[in-house]
Amino acid sequence: xxxxxxxxxxxxxxxxxxxxxxxxxxxxxxxxxxxxxxxxxxxxxxxxxxxxxxxxxxxxxxxxxxxxxxxxxxxxxxxxxxxxxxxxxxxxxxxxxxxxxxxxxxxxxxxxxxxxxxxxxxxxxxxxxxxxxxxxxx
Numbered sequence: 001x002x003x004x005x006x007x008x009x010x011x012x013x014x015x016x017x018x019x020x021x022x023x024x025x026x027x028x029x030x031x032x033x034x035x036x037x038x039x040x041x042x043x044x045x046x047x048x049x050x051x052x053x054x055x056x057x058x059x060x061x062x063x064x065x066x067x068x069x070x071x072x073x074x075x076x077x078x079x080x081x082x083x084x085x086x087x088x089x090x091x092x093x094x095x096x097x098x099x100x101x102x103x104x105x106x107x108x109x110x111x112x113x114x115x116x117x118x119x120x121x122x123x124x125x126x127x128x129x130x131x132x133x134x135x136x137x138x
Contacts, residue, residue, distance in 0.1 A: 057107055064100040068093060 048054070071093045 054107060057103060061100055061103050061107075064096055064103070068096045068100060071096070 071089070075089065075093065
């Protein structure tokens with residue numbers, strides 16, 4: 001045997017000598033992976049922490065969308081009749097539409113965060129009178 005062949009044989013001998021030492025490490029890694037899997041299964045069985053808030057937020061989005069759709073329909077009817085809707089109405093409709101979109105987007109990221117919407121927060125959009133400041137009124 002010469003040069004490269006001896007190197008390959010030595011590598012194989014070294015790997016073979018290391019096999020008994022690998023067993024404890026592999027057992028430890030396997031136990032850790034099984035624990036992670038068990039923790040994951042347990043987490044899947046727990047109910048979603050913010051389920052009630054998510055349902056309420058989705059209902060509020062549906063309500064806002066219904067209001068916006070009704071106001072937009074009124075705006076379209078007014079423009080068809082030849083009269084222009086008031087700028088205040090157009091601004092209110094846009095603010096509600098933006099609030100609904102922002103609220104919908106926030107539901108996928110963090111259901112408990114305050115969402116700024118044209119100077120309003122999520123709680124103010126829901127209550128519309130909880131604190132002074134810009135208000136969206138219809």
